[in-house]
Amino acid sequence: MTRAESCRIIMHVDMNAFFASVEQQRNPELRGKPIAVIGRGRTVVTTASYEARAFGVKTGMNSWQAKRACPQLIFVVGDNRKYTWTSTRIIEMMRDYTPLVEVFSIDEAFLDVTHSLEIFGSAERIAALLKERIREQFGLTCSIGIAPNKMLAKLASEMKKPDGLTVIEPGEVKRVLERLPVKELCGIGRKTERQLFLLGIRTCGELGRFPVAILRNKFGIVGDHLSRMGRGEDDSPVIPAEEAAEVKSVGHSMTLDTDINERREILTYLLQLSEMVGRRARRYGVRGKTVTLSIRYADFDTWVGRQETLSCYINRSEDIYREITAILESIVLTQPVRLLGVRLSNLRYDSDQLPLLTEQRKELFLTDAMDAVNDRYGNFTVTFGSLLDAGKLRDKGSKVISPAWRPDGLRNVEVK
């Protein structure tokens, strides 16, 4: 381990059964009971409470599988808006201890507290303060791992759940990793695990000692990285949101409640997605030159995606929809559609130049006026006539919290 690395102190905070816990706090009747949060219209378990996990209920199970594992299980339809709101507040709290907070997902974050110790004493004290405040304000628990780098901090937080606080001291790294199965490391999935197993590598200790040349031969440059992981080395910095690479695109996708075939219905969803993408692009004052349509079929494996680069930069929903429709025309759909996505990329900042021609100016002011109403009274308050189709009105907004969700900036996708 390099010296620079050995003096860092990184903390990983993992909210325990986040969605389920938020629901249990909101509704006291659910506390202490096995509950499972499921998506609206879908019947897959998103998060199970610890009570339910004791019965073997797991994320990703069908509702009937879950019910079989735990007959008294209570299903709660997820309310993503609640989760993003709570997450944003918790991240604000973390920033009281260090500006170096990297939001990893809605319920996980890394904190670099190396330079906060002069004020707060020790990392353990920061962890205790943070846990206390989260419990006090939201009634939620979290597991915190403290270690010399991000990879080990994440590993540490996994070690005790729920409500854990685990410290891996620099001197303990070797001992901890020696008998740890490789799959426990963040970034080693089932496929890599199997490939390592073929080389006779089961534990991190074995991985760290394994000749790098052979790993490099098999995995390319990832081989070097794997070797370092096996030794517990990770020099990746904690990157706060403001410093994260500039956002390159604005996109939304939507998993449909039922698989659809009907072109008219696909177009309705695409208009809705175009409006969501357009609204977000306009809110952040960007325009894009490339539009991408992605479609996932009912078999969930096949992707169809196509992009088109235009000669001018657009951000009006109508313009995005027009281009997306043109792309759809060029695709022959071979199966019912399960997911639709619209993306605007190749971005540049909007110059705020008003058009000279009266018609175009009117269009722009109309969009402005619609945005102003929707900003105030909620998305889709004023919208396109073809979206007023009764059955669909309830479903506006992103129904999935993407892994790229962040509490601030362009990635702060409003969810429902």
Next chain:
Amino acid sequence: MEFKILKEPFLRALQRVQGIVEKKNTMPILSNVLIEALNDNIYILATDLEVGIKTSHAATVIEEGKITVSAKKLYEIIKELSDEEITFKTKDNDWVELKSGKAQFNIVGLSPDEFPYFPRIHDENLIKISGSMLNDMIEKTSYAICHDETKYNLNGIFVKAVEDGDRKLLRMVATDGHRLSIVERELSGSICPELSNGAIFPKKGIFELKKITEDVDDDIEMTFMDNSAVVKKGDTIVVMRLVDGEFPDYTRVVPANNDLLVTVDREPFLRALKRIAILSSEKFKGVKFNIDPELLEISSSNPEIGEAKEEIEISYTGNTMVTRFNAKYIIDVLSVLGDETVQLHMKSEMTPAIIKPASDDGFQAIIMPMRL
């Protein structure tokens, strides 16, 4: 065919067509020049199907005929020859032999039969227009041409003849959707129906037209045929296919009641704008105008670099007004004006402004402000 020609005029003629030949190589023949030897002249033709040019040059023709060869390669070869006289001779199967001093080239050409049709003009229909006037009019409008190819009807200059009382005027209009430039000048002689209706001259053709009218006081001659405009000056003929589209109704864009008048000296205004514009970035483009009686403050700020401001003296009697413009649009206008004093006619922060030279009634530029 066979002819002898001097290097300098041949080179100049070939250089002239380099900008016309098709570079995308979609049709190989369009990358070639057609060279025709007839009587004691050679004719050089090039076209990209949108704009075509034909020039003629004195040469010693030994045998008449025609051939096409790569415009770029021929130009490169002629450029590097060191002897004065060049012999150009066709051989079987469209091969060309070039000789100059001890240097000899054999290059492969394409059959002249494949070369696109070039209109033959009839002298009786030609109308005469002053070359220098045309050049000045293009100069004062072409900066506003739209370069976004999807807005094809804006990719050129709208040219129209209008009658104002007993005066006949030639008007040119260009716009990119954010700003618009109109210039009109008195026209003597007859007007053809194509000009009365108005036609959109393509951008590329306009630039060729500007080139042939540079530094000359002679008249040029113009006519229309086959949806094309044909312009003749001396030995050079330029043909351009008119843009097939509707030019927007620019008369509705020109504001009528812009009562707030700012008068300012052009030179200091232009210099100040160029300075202040340095701190307007892509992200925060635009300069702010703070217009007070007697004083205009131009400012810009760029969170990543800093801010700048400058005051200049103006004559203005209205109330204080704050507005924002893309600095480039105003710089473009001021750069093509020769006058000492310019006027800004405005109405409000969010409506189009007019810029005019104080002494020229025939020109106005309309610029749409930016959002504040």
